[in-house]
Amino acid sequence: MRRQLTALLALAVSSAGAAGTEAAETAPYVWPMPAWMAPPPVPEDNPMSAAKVELGRHLFYDSRLSRDGTIACASCHDQARGFTDGRALAVGIDDTAGIRNVPGLANVGYFPVLTWGNPHMTSLEFQSLIPLFGDNPDEMGSNGREDDIFARLAGDPYYAKAFPEVFPERPAIDLFTVTRALGAFERSLISLDSPYDRFKYWGEEDALSEAAKRGEQLFFDHRFECYHCHVGVLFTDNLQTTRSALRETGNHNTGLYNIDGDGAYPPRATGFYEFTGDPSDMGRFRTPSLRNVGVTAPYFHDGSAETLEEVLAHYARAGREITDGPYAGDGARNPHKDGMIVGFAASESEISDIIAFLKSLTDERFLTNPAYGDPWPQGHPATADRVMP
Amino acid sequence: MKHVLTSFALLALASPAHADQPVTINFAAEIGGQPFACGTSYAGLGATDAAVEVTDYRMFVSAPALLRTDGSLQPIALDQDGKWQMGDVALLDFEDGSASCNGTGNADMNTSLRGTVPDGDYQGLAFTIAVPFDKNHVDPTTAPAPFNATSMFWNWRGGYRFLRIDMVPTDKAEDGPKGWFLHLGSTMCKSASKTESPSECANPNHMRLMFTGFDPESNLVVIDPAPVVAEADLRINAPETSPGCMSFPEDSDCLTVMGKLGLPYGDVPAGPQQLVSVR
Numbered sequence: 295m296r297r298q299l300t301a302l303l304a305l306a307v308s309s310a311g312a313a314g315t316e317a318a319e320t321a322p323y324v325w326p327m328p329a330w331m332a333p334p335p336v337p338e339d340n341p342m343s344a345a346k347v348e349l350g351r352h353l354f355y356d357s358r359l360s361r362d363g364t365i366a367c368a369s370c371h372d373q374a375r376g377f378t379d380g381r382a383l384a385v386g387i388d389d390t391a392g393i394r395n396v397p398g399l400a401n402v403g404y405f406p407v408l409t410w411g412n413p414h415m416t417s418l419e420f421q422s423l424i425p426l427f428g429d430n431p432d433e434m435g436s437n438g439r440e441d442d443i444f445a446r447l448a449g450d451p452y453y454a455k456a457f458p459e460v461f462p463e464r465p466a467i468d469l470f471t472v473t474r475a476l477g478a479f480e481r482s483l484i485s486l487d488s489p490y491d492r493f494k495y496w497g498e499e500d501a502l503s504e505a506a507k508r509g510e511q512l513f514f515d516h517r518f519e520c521y522h523c524h525v526g527v528l529f530t531d532n533l534q535t536t537r538s539a540l541r542e543t544g545n546h547n548t549g550l551y552n553i554d555g556d557g558a559y560p561p562r563a564t565g566f567y568e569f570t571g572d573p574s575d576m577g578r579f580r581t582p583s584l585r586n587v588g589v590t591a592p593y594f595h596d597g598s599a600e601t602l603e604e605v606l607a608h609y610a611r612a613g614r615e616i617t618d619g620p621y622a623g624d625g626a627r628n629p630h631k632d633g634m635i636v637g638f639a640a641s642e643s644e645i646s647d648i649i650a651f652l653k654s655l656t657d658e659r660f661l662t663n664p665a666y667g668d669p670w671p672q673g674h675p676a677t678a679d680r681v682m683p
Numbered sequence: 684m685k686h687v688l689t690s691f692a693l694l695a696l697a698s699p700a701h702a703d704q705p706v707t708i709n710f711a712a713e714i715g716g717q718p719f720a721c722g723t724s725y726a727g728l729g730a731t732d733a734a735v736e737v738t739d740y741r742m743f744v745s746a747p748a749l750l751r752t753d754g755s756l757q758p759i760a761l762d763q764d765g766k767w768q769m770g771d772v773a774l775l776d777f778e779d780g781s782a783s784c785n786g787t788g789n790a791d792m793n794t795s796l797r798g799t800v801p802d803g804d805y806q807g808l809a810f811t812i813a814v815p816f817d818k819n820h821v822d823p824t825t826a827p828a829p830f831n832a833t834s835m836f837w838n839w840r841g842g843y844r845f846l847r848i849d850m851v852p853t854d855k856a857e858d859g860p861k862g863w864f865l866h867l868g869s870t871m872c873k874s875a876s877k878t879e880s881p882s883e884c885a886n887p888n889h890m891r892l893m894f895t896g897f898d899p900e901s902n903l904v905v906i907d908p909a910p911v912v913a914e915a916d917l918r919i920n921a922p923e924t925s926p927g928c929m930s931f932p933e934d935s936d937c938l939t940v941m942g943k944l945g946l947p948y949g950d951v952p953a954g955p956q957q958l959v960s961v962r
Contacts, residue, residue: 438787438834571871
């Protein structure tokens, strides 16, 4: 173990700083991560800089980006919850009910495809347009209101100074600069300092409880098959780094529903099928990373499992059975279900060991790091009317 | 038109080669035969004679052309005005941001196509209600106007809304849907890989239209959603679907609607389009 780490460290040092070559005029961006991990890829039109990340952080917490000044990105993405909101489904402007569980943002720059089930969402910059301007459902409700919002931001002395500094060649507060700054901040959200990391990558034997160590063995056991989808350093089969030769993407039907016996998922939540029309994509959602999973309940694309115990019961049964109501059906018999969802028998203590392992992926420093927290002073117009989860 | 052609012919004589004549195609937005205005209530719409206000009314028009007398098409070279018209695409904006349109609307309006065609005899008009595929799936944050109008964004579906007529029943139930919105756009746009922009759409939903006997001097293109929604109940929305008909597959609110846009929808075949007429 130790020896491998040394080799990895050497490799990482030699490739560090490869990203963001265009940011040469300002201080090079230093990724907040251990040297053994390669940084996430950075789009050519959005090189990282500390100043841009800081600008993006201000925007992320600024509810003036919403039509009525109540909803910031942070209104659904709460740092203490791994940038989720604790609700089954998101809630947008005017208390609009959302249709998806809020995905966490830890390490989000590494995901080649974003959101639960939209193959078109391939960059953070592009994705930010959904909460800002989407109207089905409304999230921040800013559709058609971009001029007002950019003017509102321009009146803030912080932005009046920060935008020209960060974007000297096109200082206007507009769709390009706002989405680039938000993307840069999100890309800076690195969570690799959990007890499991200290155990696994830094050799701190006592960073994990005995239960978590047993749980690790079970997690990576063929009997449970967890790791086939929740694979690699981020515990998801969605990964791209600056060292990746290709983008790995994974989405699976895990047998949560089977409404008509032919595999149907509930309306407005049919997964990749919604976009491709390919029947085999029915119910396929992107594999979420398990980092910080202990603080991101409830679970699944629709928040339909309240606890990790419920999640594991679903996988133990090889699919969820819903006995009554409009979504009744045996998900275990969903014809589009992924072949790895085979079910397992496990004792209560094994389940609690696996959960202890999953909770060892909680990175307290990430959840409390002031660099990711709200930068605005209390009562500032940026946050005065902001709703928080 | 004839008059213009004649005077233009004289001009053409003065400067013979490649003479162009300006052409303006005027559009009118209506609801049930009444001129559209923000804040006006329109009664008697749909299967249940619903009364609605309209909160947004815009559309993208592309590939406009005049029909030559031999039946071939002469593309109209749109003036590149840096605001409404870009390439062969234009955004038509019939709302002025007042009253009911103050949610997503703005004061600026654009109700015509402006461009040039070579001097000649023309007898009709053709255009498409759509954003062409090669412009529909790009990054709108770097796109020029009119492709940066967030009101027409549909990026979460992989493109732009081609048509947006947002109707809100004035007598909807307290907990009723936020409105009955008619949105047209491409759906089920597959990508070659899961990480690329779409390479094709199963349902492009482009409305290609042609009108013979259209004279830009004296005729208008009239847009009116009333016949399109004639069989729809605008007071309700099918549970767990988007409000109104937004072109998405498997939305029963669309069953009687898409065919009347001249588009097939699931098992429902395309009928004659009833959204656009000329007079």
